[in-house]
Amino acid sequence: MASLLCRRLTVLSAALLIAGFAPYQDLTTNEASLVNHISTDSLKEHLTYIASDALEGRGSPSKGLDMAADYIAAHFKKCGLEPLGDDGYFQTTEITRRGVTGKVRNVIGVLRGSDPKLKDTYIIVTAHYDHLGKKLSGEGDLIYNGANDDGSGTVSVMELADAFAHAAEKPKRSIIFMTFWGEELGLRGSRYYGQHPVVPVTNTIADINLEQIGRTDDTEGPRVKEASMTGFDYTDIGTIFAAAGKKIGIAVTKHPQFSDAFFARSDNQAMAFLGVPSCTLCTAYEYPDYHRVGDEVDKIDFGNMAQIDKMVALGVWEMANSAQVPKWDESNPKTARYVTAWHASHP
Numbered sequence: 001m002a003s004l005l006c007r008r009l010t011v012l013s014a015a016l017l018i019a020g021f022a023p024y025q026d027l028t029t030n031e032a033s034l035v036n037h038i039s040t041d042s043l044k045e046h047l048t049y050i051a052s053d054a055l056e057g058r059g060s061p062s063k064g065l066d067m068a069a070d071y072i073a074a075h076f077k078k079c080g081l082e083p084l085g086d087d088g089y090f091q092t093t094e095i096t097r098r099g100v101t102g103k104v105r106n107v108i109g110v111l112r113g114s115d116p117k118l119k120d121t122y123i124i125v126t127a128h129y130d131h132l133g134k135k136l137s138g139e140g141d142l143i144y145n146g147a148n149d150d151g152s153g154t155v156s157v158m159e160l161a162d163a164f165a166h167a168a169e170k171p172k173r174s175i176i177f178m179t180f181w182g183e184e185l186g187l188r189g190s191r192y193y194g195q196h197p198v199v200p201v202t203n204t205i206a207d208i209n210l211e212q213i214g215r216t217d218d219t220e221g222p223r224v225k226e227a228s229m230t231g232f233d234y235t236d237i238g239t240i241f242a243a244a245g246k247k248i249g250i251a252v253t254k255h256p257q258f259s260d261a262f263f264a265r266s267d268n269q270a271m272a273f274l275g276v277p278s279c280t281l282c283t284a285y286e287y288p289d290y291h292r293v294g295d296e297v298d299k300i301d302f303g304n305m306a307q308i309d310k311m312v313a314l315g316v317w318e319m320a321n322s323a324q325v326p327k328w329d330e331s332n333p334k335t336a337r338y339v340t341a342w343h344a345s346h347p
């Protein structure tokens, strides 16, 4: 078995060298097929649309938000994901904001796992596709494009869906790809999902949330080939992704202040409140155009972002095939309420 695998990998490495990819020595054939499917070109193509002025900053609710949701759903369909919403890929509700009532939609698709038993368990890969919309008056640029926040996470979820759908092997567990509305209004889309989960919470083993993974110009200094995880040591997801990152040259780290401080500041928290082990991965927590109109697509480091996505693919693949499930660290007092929620959903 080993020698056959080695030969396959040698052939694959040679093919990849010819194709201009750096081969990764420690990857299995399927891991290599996963990571090599992730491309800077398609990330750029998707983000150029999602963060374009035409979508007017994707406020919740708005026409631009709807356009983004339609685009993501069309992509999920093209990948062959099974729709998991109440209206195709859409989990639909309505909100009123500033006197305007409109529909808002989480976009949800699933890639069914291959193992007869494990396929009824789920890993969720998430990002928020909404942003701040546009300024109602003023001069110059009025549109909050949100290329990094969180266009980068959104297109990464799309690209990961594509990679998993086209990999040589299907994962044993099922993987749900989901993008949320309303994060910028206070995690409203993910909280709505938390109140209306589409698969049993008991069988949802983890949520990997992606935020701000396109910018490397961190306010603290350049952040290249590194991803930071919130709640790094709240669960054992940190260890799993650190190992995945090693295979591809990405350091997955715990920021000394922000790892814990930012845990409650993105959509992973709605999942944590259900007891689901969760985290958010980002490159820069703080960067010059954060929540400003200058958060534009031309400031994204697509090469680095693709590497981050490859690390995410390897970590998700590991969790999707392991007999083990991620667990909260019950000895950490900061996990207490999430541990309580986990026990409530696992009587």
Ligand SMILES: [Zn+2]
Binding pocket: 128, 149, 150, 183, 211, 212
């Ligand atoms: Zn965000």
